Amino acid sequence: MTTDASDVALPAGPHEDEPHEGGISNRLNWLRAGVLGANDGIVSTAGLVVGVAGATTDRTAILVAGVAGLAAGALSMGAGEYVSVSTQRDSEHALLAKERRELVEEPEEELAELAGIYRDKGLSEALAMQVAEELTEHDALRAHAEAELNIDPDDLTNPWHAAWASMLAFTVGALLPLLTIVLVATGFRVPVTVLAVVLALAVTGWVSAKFGYGPAKKAVLRNVGGGLFAMVVTYAIGAAIGTQIG
Numbered sequence: 001m002t003t004d005a006s007d008v009a010l011p012a013g014p015h016e017d018e019p020h021e022g023g024i025s026n027r028l029n030w031l032r033a034g035v036l037g038a039n040d041g042i043v044s045t046a047g048l049v050v051g052v053a054g055a056t057t058d059r060t061a062i063l064v065a066g067v068a069g070l071a072a073g074a075l076s077m078g079a080g081e082y083v084s085v086s087t088q089r090d091s092e093h094a095l096l097a098k099e100r101r102e103l104v105e106e107p108e109e110e111l112a113e114l115a116g117i118y119r120d121k122g123l124s125e126a127l128a129m130q131v132a133e134e135l136t137e138h139d140a141l142r143a144h145a146e147a148e149l150n151i152d153p154d155d156l157t158n159p160w161h162a163a164w165a166s167m168l169a170f171t172v173g174a175l176l177p178l179l180t181i182v183l184v185a186t187g188f189r190v191p192v193t194v195l196a197v198v199l200a201l202a203v204t205g206w207v208s209a210k211f212g213y214g215p216a217k218k219a220v221l222r223n224v225g226g227g228l229f230a231m232v233v234t235y236a237i238g239a240a241i242g243t244q245i246g
Helices: 024-055 059-105 107-120 125-149 159-183 189-212 216-245
Strands: none
Touching (some): 059 107, 059 125, 107 125, 159 189, 189 216
16 A cells, blocks of 8 residues: 555644744844843852952942942943944945845856855755756845855844843843842841852853753853852952951
8 A cells, every 4th residue: 555645744844942933143142142141240240249248248338339330231241242243243234245246246156156055065966056046036145145154134133132132131130149248138148149149040041051952051050150150259359358458
């Protein structure tokens, strides 16, 4: 008994746990900026306030240092992301402009180049040329941008998205150690802050792995290990300076 090809059930579509949806470039850009901002906010502010707490028990001094660090860090992260992603976007625009010019001035060479890309990926000479011709007829710029440059012309990186994501994430991350160390009683403020930071970094590590399709354990260990190291170093420095001044 034979089975007709039309009777065979085909897969319903892309796997749900794989990033086939559109806009993946901007999604990863937001994720990178957000996770980086949150981690930096948590670690840098925790290191700052724990370091100050190592030098003094004055709640006002710790609060002032933490707020100043939060404001400076958030603005710095936002500005840095905007400049960095703007440079990337400028490069993308320049590459697309170059590709448009080449498609107008050298259409045959561009077609051969596109066919060569698909031939190098394993297609036969005839099929590679057929694919190149059909894609060029449909949308030549998109075909070349995606195959040659790995750029989606309709999904360029957005510097404002990255800047706001980084700045807001930094602020939210920084508020956790700042509020914890200010609100907790003097004798418990450092260990409670350390515990809160460890838990927060474990969460951001897990989130980054979840949405970035990476291993969660490694991401969590990286975040927590880096945060603990920063707090130990800054507390030791603060305690040493506080002892010398005192």
